[in-house]
Amino acid sequence: MKRIKLVIAYDGTNYSGWQVQPGKTTIEGVVNKALSELLNEEITVIGASRTDAGVHAKGNVAVFDTNSPIPPEKICYAVNRYLPWDIRVLSSMEVPADFHPRKVNSKKTYEYKIMNREIAIPTERLYSYFIYYNMDIKAMQEAAKYLIGEHDFKSFCSVKTQVSETVRTIYSLNVDKYGEMIKITVTGNGFLYNMVRIIAGTLIEVGRGLKTPEDMDKILKGRNRRLAGPTAPAHGLTLVGIEYDMDAFLLE
Amino acid sequence: MKRIKLVIAYDGTNYSGWQVQPGKTTIEGVVNKALSELLNEEITVIGASRTDAGVHAKGNVAVFDTNSPIPPEKICYAVNRYLPWDIRVLSSMEVPADFHPRKVNSKKTYEYKIMNREIAIPTERLYSYFIYYNMDIKAMQEAAKYLIGEHDFKSFCSVKTQVSETVRTIYSLNVDKYGEMIKITVTGNGFLYNMVRIIAGTLIEVGRGLKTPEDMDKILKGRNRRLAGPTAPAHGLTLVGIEYDMDAFLLE
Incomplete structure (x- = not known):
């Protein structure tokens, strides 16, 4: 076998x-x-x-x-x-x-794509979330910094979750603009239910000026889903890859 | 009106x-x-x-x-x-x-995308032609040069065409590789029926080593559709834009 x-x-x-x-x-x-x-x-x-x-x-x-x-x-x-x-x-x-792919330590990387222009380009519509508001990328980048590291991400977790332990580590969280496409790329040791989409939805509110970068600190500390932004739509999200710590196995 | x-x-x-x-x-x-x-x-x-x-x-x-x-x-x-x-x-x-958008002089730009890797990426499949063969980009670039300028493109025109005048001008024809995506970008004053897809199909044959760059000269001079490569699939092709010479109108 x-x-x-x-x-x-x-x-x-x-x-x-x-x-x-x-x-x-x-x-x-x-x-x-x-x-x-x-x-x-x-x-x-x-x-x-x-x-x-x-x-x-x-x-x-x-x-x-x-x-x-x-x-x-x-x-x-x-x-x-x-x-x-x-x-x-x-x-x-x-x-x-x-x-076991869910039990071995790993780093998962997700990408959330936002098509930020006045009118959507049809061939991008299935793989990015279209937003026509002006987005403040610098504010989004400032906000992202608050989430890097080990934190209790309870505010960024769907209330439908079945897990009780909500501490996770984000190794990197970048907001980059390529032409008219904004990419949020996040790598962590694990993500709670809807966590990446709630992070994206919250960063989008910062980008639109509905929240400030400093609000991220309050949202984290509040440990309440209602404090964060909405869950951004699924079709903007791509699981880029999973890197496993195979060393333990290779030594056997 | x-x-x-x-x-x-x-x-x-x-x-x-x-x-x-x-x-x-x-x-x-x-x-x-x-x-x-x-x-x-x-x-x-x-x-x-x-x-x-x-x-x-x-x-x-x-x-x-x-x-x-x-x-x-x-x-x-x-x-x-x-x-x-x-x-x-x-x-x-x-x-x-x-x-009249077909009667005013214009430059049209088309892009043909080839996803060149061992196994296709599903999210690219609708907008690029998947080819797993190794492609010789330099040979494709060499071959492309033969088509730039004013030529009789009869060999690169579907036999189903209804036009008899097959001379066209290609202003630029570039083959570029971005990661695992090959982009053929062509700008011309007009294109015959299936012309861009036949150019792409022929350049692909050069990339695979089935034709040499020098063959392009013979194909052009032969004025025979059978000499060129196959018509590459439609889904790899995008009409990027059309630039009109509006000066004449603006002077009125």
Whole structure:
């Protein structure tokens, strides 16, 4: 039995998110079906990030176990033939049998894209959130600094969460402007439910002048979801990648 | 009566091209309907470029005549409320009554995007042509040089064309690589039916080593469609913009 780690990219537009749900088309469901068809056995992957409906990925991670004789690094090419074009497995490799993509320490990077111009460009509409207000990038950058480091992010977590521990570490949080596209890029050791979209929604309020950069400190300390801005729409968000601390495993 | 010029952007994915066709959903048809609803009169636009099914635009041009009291430069905002999100009118302005978008001298710029990597990225799939072969960019750049200038482009024109005059001028034709995306950008005084897609298809054959840069000379001189490469798929192509020589009109 081998444990195989997949790096998966997808366009979330046509899916009800990652996680299998009865009666809905999900990334996880479609990947399970494709692997099961390819390997002729019942496969159920364990995903790293259960992205919401409409969220995209360039590098989500999932693992599964198989006895297949297909060389692990060839599985990505083989399974792509069973997948629709809006889901691609970018790589596949064998990992230790106890590697669990949600339990091993990792750094996750997300990108939130804002198309900031007077009138939207249609070919960008599915992968960025269109905002026609003038945005103060410097204020957004100032605000972002307050969130870097280890903090209790309770204010930036959906009240629908099932976790009670809301302390997380953000390693970097950048706001950059490329032409008419604003990119919020955040790397952390883990993110609470809707955390990146609430950070984006709050930074957007700062950009519009509805909040000041200094408000971020009060929002963090208040530990109350109502203090932060709205949850920015799913389609602006992309899970860029997940970097695992594989050292512990490689020493075994 | 005023003549209004629109600059129109669209995602061509869900349309049967620009031109109205019975029983099909086309950009022109949807724009006509939106303008007619907004202005409460029957509007039929004259388009500059009748892009094929699946081709995108960041700056196609169309004109129409109206007696509407809406200030010309406000029409874009108003009509967008009647349009789906995959079509946006980016600007509107009054032009002289005899301005015809296909008859006035212009420079058109098209971009053909090739996603060149081992496995496709799903979020790029609708707007670029995926090629996993190694591509020799320098050879493509060498080949492109042969096409710059005034030439008879009969070899680069679909045999389905209805025009007999096949001499056109290409002002610039660049092949650039940005990460894993190859962009072919071409500006000319006019393009024959499928000309940009056939140029892209031929440059791709050069990139793959199936043709040499020097072959371009023979292809041009042969004046035979069969000598050039295949017509590259529509979804990699975007009409970037059209620049008109408005000086003559402004002097009136």
